[in-house]
Amino acid sequence: MSFETAQLNELHWLMEMLHNIDVGLVVLDRDYKIQIFNGFMENHSGLFPREVKDKVLFDLFDEIHQEWFVRKAESVFLLKNKAFTIWEQRPYLFKFDSYRPVTGSSDFMYQNTTFIPLLSATGEVSHLCLIVYDVTDNAVHKQSLEQVNKELSALNQIDGMTRLFNRMHWETCLKAEYKRCSRSHHLSSLVMVDIDHFKKVNDDYGHIAGDEVIRHLSALIQLHARETDSAGRYGGEEFAILLPDTALKSAYVFAERLRRTVNDSIVKYNDIEIKYSISVGVAEIDANMKSHESWIESADSALYQSKSKGRNCISLYKNET
Amino acid sequence: MSTKLLICDDSNMARKQVARSLPDGWDVELSFANDGVEGVEAIKEGKGDVLLLDLNMPRMDGYQVLEAIVAQNLPTLTIVISGDIQPEAHKRVTALGAIGFIQKPVSKEKLTEVLTSYGLFTLPDTVPSIEPVVEKKTTTIKVDNSPPDVGLPSDLRDCYQEIANVAMGRAGDLLARLLNVFVELPIPNVNFIEVSELRMALSDIENTESTSGVCQGFISAGISGEALLILNDSSFKDIASLMNYTENLDQNTELELLMDMSNVLIGACLKGVSEQLDIQFSQGQPVVLGQHRKISELIENNASKWKKTLAIEISYSIENYPIKCDLLLLFTEKSMKTLNNKLSYLIDS
Numbered sequence: 001m002s003f004e005t006a007q008l009n010e011l012h013w014l015m016e017m018l019h020n021i022d023v024g025l026v027v028l029d030r031d032y033k034i035q036i037f038n039g040f041m042e043n044h045s046g047l048f049p050r051e052v053k054d055k056v057l058f059d060l061f062d063e064i065h066q067e068w069f070v071r072k073a074e075s076v077f078l079l080k081n082k083a084f085t086i087w088e089q090r091p092y093l094f095k096f097d098s099y100r101p102v103t104g105s106s107d108f109m110y111q112n113t114t115f116i117p118l119l120s121a122t123g124e125v126s127h128l129c130l131i132v133y134d135v136t137d138n139a140v141h142k143q144s145l146e147q148v149n150k151e152l153s154a155l156n157q158i159d160g161m162t163r164l165f166n167r168m169h170w171e172t173c174l175k176a177e178y179k180r181c182s183r184s185h186h187l188s189s190l191v192m193v194d195i196d197h198f199k200k201v202n203d204d205y206g207h208i209a210g211d212e213v214i215r216h217l218s219a220l221i222q223l224h225a226r227e228t229d230s231a232g233r234y235g236g237e238e239f240a241i242l243l244p245d246t247a248l249k250s251a252y253v254f255a256e257r258l259r260r261t262v263n264d265s266i267v268k269y270n271d272i273e274i275k276y277s278i279s280v281g282v283a284e285i286d287a288n289m290k291s292h293e294s295w296i297e298s299a300d301s302a303l304y305q306s307k308s309k310g311r312n313c314i315s316l317y318k319n320e321t
Numbered sequence: 322m323s324t325k326l327l328i329c330d331d332s333n334m335a336r337k338q339v340a341r342s343l344p345d346g347w348d349v350e351l352s353f354a355n356d357g358v359e360g361v362e363a364i365k366e367g368k369g370d371v372l373l374l375d376l377n378m379p380r381m382d383g384y385q386v387l388e389a390i391v392a393q394n395l396p397t398l399t400i401v402i403s404g405d406i407q408p409e410a411h412k413r414v415t416a417l418g419a420i421g422f423i424q425k426p427v428s429k430e431k432l433t434e435v436l437t438s439y440g441l442f443t444l445p446d447t448v449p450s451i452e453p454v455v456e457k458k459t460t461t462i463k464v465d466n467s468p469p470d471v472g473l474p475s476d477l478r479d480c481y482q483e484i485a486n487v488a489m490g491r492a493g494d495l496l497a498r499l500l501n502v503f504v505e506l507p508i509p510n511v512n513f514i515e516v517s518e519l520r521m522a523l524s525d526i527e528n529t530e531s532t533s534g535v536c537q538g539f540i541s542a543g544i545s546g547e548a549l550l551i552l553n554d555s556s557f558k559d560i561a562s563l564m565n566y567t568e569n570l571d572q573n574t575e576l577e578l579l580m581d582m583s584n585v586l587i588g589a590c591l592k593g594v595s596e597q598l599d600i601q602f603s604q605g606q607p608v609v610l611g612q613h614r615k616i617s618e619l620i621e622n623n624a625s626k627w628k629k630t631l632a633i634e635i636s637y638s639i640e641n642y643p644i645k646c647d648l649l650l651l652f653t654e655k656s657m658k659t660l661n662n663k664l665s666y667l668i669d670s
Contacts, residue, residue: 068577075581079495081592083584084537084607089576112606133606 024094024111024132027118030077032057032070035127044096044109063095076115077125083115087139098136110139159233161211162218170232171292174242177230178292181285189251191241192281192299193221193258196311198237201276209269213276216267224258240299248284248316255280255314263312279306283317323348324441327369329360329386330402331378331508332483333476334668338426339373339402344433344442357381361389369397371441374419376403376410377486377508387417400435402427404483404490405506407497425487426597478511480664485509485633485650488593492648493637495589499581500563503640510634513657533557533575533612535583538605539591543659544598546630546652548591550583554613556644563642572612583607586637586648594650598663629654 018025019039027036034052042048047060058066068090076083085093087110096109112133120126157169165173174190181188195201195217202210214237225231225241234240243251259278267274281303289295298317305315326349330336336353343349352368354360356378363369372390376383383401390397400421401414411422421435436442486509493504534551552560557575564581568574584607591602631652638645652660 072581075499075585079498079585079589081495081585081588082604083581083588084604085580086607086609088609089573089580114606135606 022134024130026057026130026132028057028073028128028130030126032073034060041094041132045094061094064093065090069093072115073128076117076128080117080119080125082117085113085115087112087135091139093130093132099134100136104136104140106136106140108136109134110136162214162233164218164221164239165230165232167232167234170230170234170240170242173230173232174240174295175292177242177244178285178289178295180244182287186245187247187284189243189246189248189282189284190295190299191243191251191255192234192283192296192303193217193239193241193255194279194303194307195237196277196279196307198276201274205269205272205274209267209272209274212269213267213274216265217262217276217278220258220261220265224254224261240296248282251282251284252314252316255282259312259314277312279303279311280314281306281317282314286319288319323350325350325352325368325370326373327352327354327360327363327371327397328373329354329357329363329378329383330373330375331356332375332479332486334480334483335375335402335425335486337668338483339432342427342429342432344429344436347436347442357383357386357389360386361393361395364390364395364397365393371436372397372399374399374401376401376405376414377506379508384413384417387414387419391418398439398441400439402432404487406490406494407504408494409497409503425483425490476668477661477664480668481511481631481633482509484594484597484664485511485635487597488590489635489648491593492586492589492635495585496582496637499585500560500639502563502642505638505640507636507638510632510636512632512634513629514632515629531613533579533614534610535579535587535607536610537583537587537607539602540605541595541600541602544600544602544652544656546650546656548583548587549610549647549649549651550579550586551647551649552579552582553645556642556646559639559642559644563639575612576609579609579612580607582646586646590635590648590650597667598660600663631657631660 021038022040024040024044025036025038026034026041029035033054033056035054037047037049037052045061052060058064058069072083072085075081092108092111093113094109094111096111098104098106098109112135114131114133116129116131117125118127118129157165159166164170177188180186195213198210198213201213217239218233221231221239221241226243228244230242230244232240232242241254243254246254259280262276262278265275267276281299281301283295283298283302285295289298298319302315302317306313309315324347326343328336328339328351330339340351343351350368352363354363358381360369360372360374361381364372372386374383374386381389383403387399389395390399399414399419400423401419402423402425403410403414404425406424414422420439423431423435433442489506489509493506496502497504531554532551533554534549536547536549538547539545554575557570557578560578560582561570561574564578566574566578587607588604591604595602631654633650633652635648635650636645637648
């Protein structure tokens with residue numbers, strides 16, 4: 001085989017590879033007219049190279065945002081620099097169907113593209129090569145991972161049985177609120193709630209009935225709390241509600257409404273009707289509280305007062321100093 | 322009579338490169354200065370009939386040297402040899418009295434051409450003298466022939482710094498043209514660090530500010546790494562208006578801007594590095610590290626993969642705008658051998 005034949009062969013093979021490679025290749029001239037269109041592009045668009053030759057890209061593909069594309073391309077022409085676009089910017093350049101119509105979970109093909117400047121003999125950028133990569137699998141995986149992470153982090157903050165915040169997340173909210181208040185001197189209040197004689201409910205009707213009572217109270221708390229309030233399950237039958245920008249008096253109104261509603265309610269479990277009540281302690285933040293823990297302690301001590309006063313009532317924490 | 326020639330550059334490698342690029346057979350008495358302060362001193366001592374001046378230097382930069390020359394009416398002709406190749410930089414030094422502007426890395430042809438065009442050097446076509454060449458060899462150039470070990474001895478650090486300097490200038494020039502502004506070029510930071518120290522290396526970015534970042538892998542035979550572009554979120558508004566983005570600034574437009582910036586800066590910087598080392602990089606597809614995050618969150622995922630990295634940090638800022646962006650080129654520990662070999666070749670050649 002002569003040297004020339006060998007070179008011709010190599011060129012031929014190279015062309016064959018470019019035509020068959022599973023990556024889209026397009027060459028555009030300075031006026032965005034298509035010069036080269038490889039097999040990948042042909043098969044996915046359904047357009048033959050002779051149909052697209054010398055046609056303006058934007059006339060053939062309506063989905064391409066012309067202004068966006070030109071902005072990217074002109075910087076390549078001007079700066080003789082490669083440019084990359086990723087699916088997070090725009091999911092695709094060419095609206096092609098997904099490569100796996102049966103088992104794939106996306107209807108279209110997510111694409112990353114690379115713009116490569118092609119230099120003429122004079123050193124100017126005369127043409128532009130577009131490389132189109134199918135990144136559907138990556139994109140779908142990343143999106144579902146993000147979705148799952150979001151759900152997980154939400155789950156991580158929620159108490160499974162009551163759908164209120166769990167103690168850890170609730171304390172994070174309290175810490176943040178404590179910091180915010182100490183900075184801005186806002187008035188916020190903390191309400192601690194405990195179910196009276198809960199052990200007796202469990203003993204008399206069983207734990208499942210007890211759970212029903214806990215769920216009932218959680219639902220009421222959820223109902224009475226505003227969107228900005230943070231309600232959490234603090235312990236077994238103990239709940240805490242953080243009321244931002246709420247003075248002691250208003251917090252008392254909230255607590256009293258909750259106490260009365262509970263007192264008037266009947267929980268039905270199978271054929272059993274259960275009546276229960278709650279004791280409440282309320283503490284407004286004040287400058288003497290050196291940490292968010294002392295805020296909790298204050299509300300707790302008010303709650304203890306309610307218990308010793310005979311339960312089913314509300315006590316307000318008063319700063320003795 | 323021999324010409325008194327002063328080369329003023331903070332990089333040892335750059336000084337050597339310039340000295341090597343002097344026209345053959347030019348009768349000169351060569352002196353060197355490490356920064357602007359030394360440079361002005363040397364001119365005052367009469368060591369610089371002709372001054373070859375770098376712009377980016379610590380203590381006193383090239384612009385300040387030019388100002389001092391004008392203010393004190395010092396007798397010297399200045400040719401600027403600069404990694405900063407923005408047209409505006411050229412304009413500014415010309416306004417300050419520099420007679421020539423040569424872009425780094427300097428070549429013998431270009432330097433000869435400029436020197437000839439100002440009549441500072443004429444081809445010795447009558448009597449080719451050998452003496453000056455001999456004399457040149459007796460100048461204070463000390464070529465360090467010690468084998469490059471894996472690590473970062475000061476002479477290698479100097480080389481990396483100079484390479485980064487030139488690459489940074491290329492990227493800065495493109496950025497300036499894209500945004501139509503003057504880009505303030507810092508002195509690049511070069512360090513061989515533990516990846517865990519990366520965060521500390523990002524000294525220019527305040528921890529309190531939220532940032533957005535893109536990374537892109539690059540590889541060439543024996544050399545690989547990642548480029549990170551980190552932009553302060555407060556910069557987006559100005560970049561958008563400079564780039565004539567009329568859309569409302571939402572997370573999506575910001576991503577567009579981030580990608581535009583990274584295309585230009587990472588691409589040009591890598592090109593600058595690869596041209597000097599005579600290699601070619603393949604660039605992977607860029608990946609968004611995150612938007613509106615703390616800098617530590619942006620880079621935490623990368624931290625476990627490498628132990629040590631050669632980090633080149635370049636903090637671009639834009640004149641008159643509060644835009645701040647950091648470009649980091651991180652080379653893997655494995656790349657050091659090839660890199661150091663390439664560099665020692667550059668020093669010795």
